[in-house]
Amino acid sequence: MLYENIKKLVQYGVETGLTPACEKNYTINLLLDVFKEDEYVEPEEEYRDINLEEVLNALLDEAVKRNLIEDSVVYRDLFDTRLMNCLMPRPAQVQNEFWSRYEKDPQEATDYFYKLSQDSDYIRRYRVKKDQKWTVDSEYGKIDITINLSKPEKDPKAIAAAKLVKSSSYPKCLLCPENEGYAGRVNHPARENHRIIPITVNDSPWGFQYSPYVYYNEHCIVFNSQHVPMKIEKNTFIKLFVFCKTFTRHYFLGSNADLPIVGGSILSHDHFQGGHYTFAMAKAPIEKHVTIPGYEDVEAGIVKWPLSVLRIRHKDEKRLIELATHVLEAWRGYTDESAFIFAETDGEPHNTITPIARRSGDMFELDLTLRNNITTDEHPLGVYHPHAEYHHIKKENIGLIEVMGLAVLPARLKEELELLAEYILEGKDISSNEKIEKHAAWVAEFLPKYDNLDKDNIQDVLRKEVGNVFVHVLEDAGVYKCTAEGREAFMRFINKL
Numbered sequence: 001m002l003y004e005n006i007k008k009l010v011q012y013g014v015e016t017g018l019t020p021a022c023e024k025n026y027t028i029n030l031l032l033d034v035f036k037e038d039e040y041v042e043p044e045e046e047y048r049d050i051n052l053e054e055v056l057n058a059l060l061d062e063a064v065k066r067n068l069i070e071d072s073v074v075y076r077d078l079f080d081t082r083l084m085n086c087l088m089p090r091p092a093q094v095q096n097e098f099w100s101r102y103e104k105d106p107q108e109a110t111d112y113f114y115k116l117s118q119d120s121d122y123i124r125r126y127r128v129k130k131d132q133k134w135t136v137d138s139e140y141g142k143i144d145i146t147i148n149l150s151k152p153e154k155d156p157k158a159i160a161a162a163k164l165v166k167s168s169s170y171p172k173c174l175l176c177p178e179n180e181g182y183a184g185r186v187n188h189p190a191r192e193n194h195r196i197i198p199i200t201v202n203d204s205p206w207g208f209q210y211s212p213y214v215y216y217n218e219h220c221i222v223f224n225s226q227h228v229p230m231k232i233e234k235n236t237f238i239k240l241f242v243f244c245k246t247f248t249r250h251y252f253l254g255s256n257a258d259l260p261i262v263g264g265s266i267l268s269h270d271h272f273q274g275g276h277y278t279f280a281m282a283k284a285p286i287e288k289h290v291t292i293p294g295y296e297d298v299e300a301g302i303v304k305w306p307l308s309v310l311r312i313r314h315k316d317e318k319r320l321i322e323l324a325t326h327v328l329e330a331w332r333g334y335t336d337e338s339a340f341i342f343a344e345t346d347g348e349p350h351n352t353i354t355p356i357a358r359r360s361g362d363m364f365e366l367d368l369t370l371r372n373n374i375t376t377d378e379h380p381l382g383v384y385h386p387h388a389e390y391h392h393i394k395k396e397n398i399g400l401i402e403v404m405g406l407a408v409l410p411a412r413l414k415e416e417l418e419l420l421a422e423y424i425l426e427g428k429d430i431s432s433n434e435k436i437e438k439h440a441a442w443v444a445e446f447l448p449k450y451d452n453l454d455k456d457n458i459q460d461v462l463r464k465e466v467g468n469v470f471v472h473v474l475e476d477a478g479v480y481k482c483t484a485e486g487r488e489a490f491m492r493f494i495n496k497l
Contacts, residue, residue, distance in 0.1 A: 004045070088195070219277075263352075273400055294326075350374045
């Protein structure tokens with residue numbers, strides 16, 4: 001079976017364009033070496049409609065059988081990445097192909113690179129397909145919800161092995177360019193099939209890649225080639241628009257905030273996230289137009305959105321960069337005790353911004369989301385963070401992706417919602433099951449709204465209610481609430497600009 005599956009894998013490489021037909025023998029020999037196999041007999045059978053997941057699983061089973069790897073998801077992932085690298089073009093080839101296509105059409109270049117990132121199994125299509133996705137209507141527009149099932153959970157063996165692995169600072173983090181081609185280890189994913197496009201952003205070297213866990217279409221990451229921490233400043237806005245002009249037709253780009261609680265998961269490495277997708281936030285209209293002194297030529301207004309967003313628009317991105325810098329500097333030092341906004345307490349800064357840049361027709365747009373990470377005894381994880389009553393659904397930080405209207409919810413919810421459906425339909429006591437008891441109060445609150453629940457509609461109801469919770473979570477994250485009092489407080493800040 002080894003020969004058959006090697007032939008299938010090489011054929012897959014040729015058919016997808018990963019492997020030139022003239023490199024067929026070379027690629028077969030690379031794969032034979034990985035399996036420590038000296039012999040090869042070409043199977044006579046011709047294969048069609050090759051299923052990559054099935055072929056890789058068969059090859060991984062063979063590797064386990066030959067004692068080349070342990071039979072666990074972590075070791076299998078390390079090994080199949082090594083197999084896929086045998087099919088891959090070298091980084092320089094990918095870069096040359098990308099920029100050659102870019103000269104004709106930037107979207108053709110990104111289409112090529114995105115397809116390669118999927119064909120190479122760097123983005124594991126068959127895992128991403130497992131993610132559960134739906135939308136929920138809200139007063140703010142159609143909100144996206146996803147339960148992330150594409151990240152494999154480490155098994156106990158791998159967790160134990162990771163504790164024994166010698167500490168390493170190479171690569172420094174998952175975003176460093178040194179990840180390209182890295183074989184990985186039990187506590188660091190393999191990146192042998194990973195390719196990066198070097199780009200210049202604001203006269204400094206950066207990298208462009210896709211996220212292996214695509215939460216939306218063409219979910220890309222743009223990262224500094226140096227391992228330096230994130231910082232929201234004037235240069236941030238300059239970099240956002242440099243990228244948007246490079247891929248002006250179809251990509252937005254945004255940055256997580258640069259403070260804990262309201263920031264992203266990797267604050268130690270300067271990076272942005274973008275992609276070819278229109279979020280609910282981008283579709284949300286300006287609720288109240290405002291004029292900012294000195295920037296009368298810039299269209300500005302408060303966006304109808306649960307978080308506190310000031311949208312600014314102009315044909316000249318330089319005007320947006322100057323105004324955004326002005327807003328950022330003002331917000332950094334702004335305190336309004338009556339609205340529970342404190343610039344700092346005991347020397348710890350609290351105010352920052354989550355910015356998102358895009359092109360809209362012949363206009364540039366920049367959404368400035370005001371953030372504050374203050375904590376209290378009542379809200380130890382953050383006042384403008386999901387409140388405790390919603391932690392049964394979402395407890396993690398509200399980063400850039402959530403800010404724009406996409407809930408990335410934990411994998412545990414898949415089983416929990418299935419159990420809830422069963423318990424609700426059978427009239428069982430939800431609080432009697434430790435896996436779902438945390439949802440009991442929530443279910444008791446929304447259940448009276450629905451009559452005639454059955455197996456055909458229960459999941460739709462649960463999904464709708466999960467979406468409603470996420471909307472409340474976003475409202476919690478807003479420093480100014482969508483109320484008359486909240487808008488009045490928001491205007492107090494804008495009037496200070």
